[in-house]
Amino acid sequence: VIESDSTVQHARGPFASGDRVQLTDPRGRHNTIVLRTGGTFQSHHGYFRHDDLIGQPEGSVITNTEGVEYLALRPLLADYVMSMPRGAAVVYPKDAAQIVTMADVFPDATVVEAGVGSGALTLSLLRAVGDGRLVSIERRADFAEIARGNVRAFFGAEPASWQLQVGDFADVIGQVCAPGTVDRVILDLLAPWENIAAAATALTPGGVFCAYVATTTQLSRLAEALRADGRWAEPSAFETLVRGWHLEGLSVRPDHRMQAHTGFLLIVRRLADGVTAPMRKRRPAPGAYGEDYQPHDDLDDWSPEELGERPVSDKKVRKILRGLASDTASAADITPAPDVAPEGTS
Ligand SMILES: C[S@@+](CC[C@H](N)C(=O)[O-])C[C@H]1O[C@@H](n2cnc3c(N)ncnc32)[C@H](O)[C@@H]1O
Numbered sequence: 567v568i569e570s571d572s573t574v575q576h577a578r579g580p581f582a583s584g585d586r587v588q589l590t591d592p593r594g595r596h597n598t599i600v601l602r603t604g605g606t607f608q609s610h611h612g613y614f615r616h617d618d619l620i621g622q623p624e625g626s627v628i629t630n631t632e633g634v635e636y637l638a639l640r641p642l643l644a645d646y647v648m649s650m651p652r653g654a655a656v657v658y659p660k661d662a663a664q665i666v667t668m669a670d671v672f673p674d675a676t677v678v679e680a681g682v683g684s685g686a687l688t689l690s691l692l693r694a695v696g697d698g699r700l701v702s703i704e705r706r707a708d709f710a711e712i713a714r715g716n717v718r719a720f721f722g723a724e725p726a727s728w729q730l731q732v733g734d735f736a737d738v739i740g741q742v743c744a745p746g747t748v749d750r751v752i753l754d755l756l757a758p759w760e761n762i763a764a765a766a767t768a769l770t771p772g773g774v775f776c777a778y779v780a781t782t783t784q785l786s787r788l789a790e791a792l793r794a795d796g797r798w799a800e801p802s803a804f805e806t807l808v809r810g811w812h813l814e815g816l817s818v819r820p821d822h823r824m825q826a827h828t829g830f831l832l833i834v835r836r837l838a839d840g841v842t843a844p845m846r847k848r849r850p851a852p853g854a855y856g857e858d859y860q861p862h863d864d865l866d867d868w869s870p871e872e873l874g875e876r877p878v879s880d881k882k883v884r885k886i887l888r889g890l891a892s893d894t895a896s897a898a899d900i901t902p903a904p905d906v907a908p909e910g911t912s
Pocket of ligand 1: 682684
């Protein structure tokens with residue numbers, strides 16, 4: 567268990583030493599720096615002193631020694647997630663927003679999430695539960711450390727509402743949450759169907775189970791496993807496509823590029839104990855379970871690679887952890903997402 571005892575506050579007001587600041591140059595490229603008294607931001611075209619930004623209001627423009635102007639703002643949660651150090655794939659902000667709203671994560675809720683990976687979804691869930699409780703379960707100790715580093719870097723400290731546990735969801739949840747006390751279970755892991763029983767035990771009647779999966783085979787297997795388990799209402803599933811727009815004079819049109827696929831969300835409610843889900847009135851479409859339908863028993867033997875997971879080398883994880891440990895962590899240590907401009911150094 568990683569203890570946390572500090573109350574986290576959102577950074578506001580004039581820039582101070584220790585603040586994370588996103589600089590936007592005249593070409594729209596971002597550089598993220600951590601302000602330090604006596605520090606400098608050096609680029610190929612001049613530099614400025616951090617001291618000249620410290621004390622200035624957020625949204626200020628700072629000019630460097632070569633006359634290059636930078637707009638200075640604290641990164642939003644979505645900005646931070648898209649540029650933060652990552653081991654595993656992250657839940658993108660568009661999906662995190664859907665999870666918070668469609669799984670109805672409310673202030674004061676008791677929420678359990680697994681796996682934690684790099685902690686991207688964790689940031690949104692911590693914001694949403696407020697003074698509630700978020701238990702984050704991750705089977706890989708090194709990924710849990712990356713998530714902890716990202717939570718600390720974003721909030722400035724570990725929120726008192728947060729409990730990070732290393733282990734398998736199904737083993738850990740019963741140790742940290744009494745049966746029937748959890749309001750929401752959010753899973754972002756390869757085989758959510760293996761965790762249905764543990765989630766059902768932990769959830770309160772009416773509680774929400776939400777799973778984020780990358781492939782249709784996972785989605786189908788999960789839906790059928792939930793129906794077979796019988797302790798759930800009908801699941802619903804959807805994906806979220808967000809298309810950015812170019813806004814320039816008369817050239818107002820969709821962007822040429824977009825994130826075409828991230829994952830699907832499945833959401834389902836826990837029934838009260840002893841209740842049988844009402845029979846569905848609507849019959850499945852002809853052929854949905856026809857002769858060609860393959861029940862998923864033969865999918866017990868799956869591998870992460872078959873489900874599309876890319877292995878992360880120990881060397882990369884060590885590099886990320888070194889970067890997070892460094893007080894002067896800068897965007898140079900950060901792996902930018904493919905659609906984010908490369909970041910510079912402070
Ligand atoms: C895609 S990553 C999660 C990303 C994370 N939600 C984020 O937004 O950064 C999936 C993680 O689930 C973890 N995992 C897989 N099965 C697990 C299980 N049964 N219990 C706990 N963690 C698990 C993996 O180690 C991996 O770190």
